[in-house]
Amino acid sequence: MSMPEVRLLGAKHSPYVQRAKWALKLKGVEYEYQEQDLLKKGPVLVQCNPIHKKVPVLIHNGKPIAESFIIVEYLDETWKNHPLLPRDSYQRAMTRFWAKFVEEKFTEVMQQVVIVDGENQEKEVNNAKEALEILEGELKGNKFFGGENVGFVDIVLGSIISVCLDVIEEVGCVKVFDSQKFSYLAKWNANFLEIPAIKETLPEREHVLRYFSRARRFNLAMAAKKRRVKLLDG
Template sequence: MAGQEVKLLGAWFSPFVHRVEWVLKLKGIQYEFVEEDLNNKSPLLVNYNPVHKSVPVLVHHGNPIAESLVIIEYIDDTWKQNPIMPQDPYERARARFWGKFVEEKFTEVVRGTITLEGEQQEKEVKQAREALDVLEGELTGKKFFGGDTTGFLDIVLGWIAIWLGVIEEIACIKVFDSSKYPFIGKWMENFAELPMVKENLPARDKLVLYFHKIRQFGLASAAKK
């Protein structure tokens, strides 16, 4: 039986931290949340994640695990209730493939638009839409990517339920079109209504203010180069 001495080092605005929280809540795991100031990183964070010095970091019985996708799999392997990864090796491999696809072809691309303008930004938006084209096909006819219940890919992509709209507003772009991606649109509604998600989303107005500062800082830094 896995012990319950669980601590999560995170930041309220991070979708990667929220991924981990969703899984912890889905499995009913009690944990202590430690809010980090990433402009003034604590010795605890630096000690537990000396390579990247970033959140999230899960600490279980004093052992730190970093990077959200790695943490999610660790949680799923350690606490067997409400599994999010398939048991079949082939299906597990497919889940990891799609998780990597989302991270590289969509999440990182959309994040990049915050501090870009003009042709560079348009190029990233085009790439993000191309990724959505692929994901729409993968979701067709299903309630969740995991089928009737929430799975690994749902957790990985779940950040778009609130963060994508905020980024679109701040970066003055349009990535998601509900008429073009009806299955993803319905999936977003279903995902946002899950208790573990609905009860654990940051306030949108706070996110807008936070990402506005990120954009202004990024554009100012780019102008100095």
């Protein structure tokens, strides 16, 4: 049996995998999806992403590509319909700047919000709100960060706001997003979720919830254990 031209190694809960799924769907690329067990990584994942051993991995004509940003850019360069990054070099650079901003100042901060407690959590919640304020200012009244159509920044931000935010708020018992304060972003989220290719490919909330609940329990237990060891060491 011949191998499909495009394969995606993923995990149901993963916001990073979601980016690749959305880019593939928006471009109408047919692919075979292969769910990976991240607690017991199989040989295909290890071979295809030997450095990080993480998902997503896109395999195109037998050649693997890792890292969600790189995958989305690769898809955009290979399938020209529904462009996700602008053609103009300066606009492209700006798009990359904002995608990097979202990743470092929002996605990574929200990953912390869900696994820490107390003062540390408050600090991270404030950092996340600061990032949202900046994004609210950047979006202004535009429909999407990509203009009239969904683009790279929308996909990156959507993978966390539209997929994980309310789950993180529930699991971490915090409130980060105020839809009155961030009214442009709230409208943006509603517009984003209206797009058929986006809503048809959303992960089930239950998988995302299970993943973040487990991550919180595990990290809080590890932190408590470290505190106990420190106390015993005097």
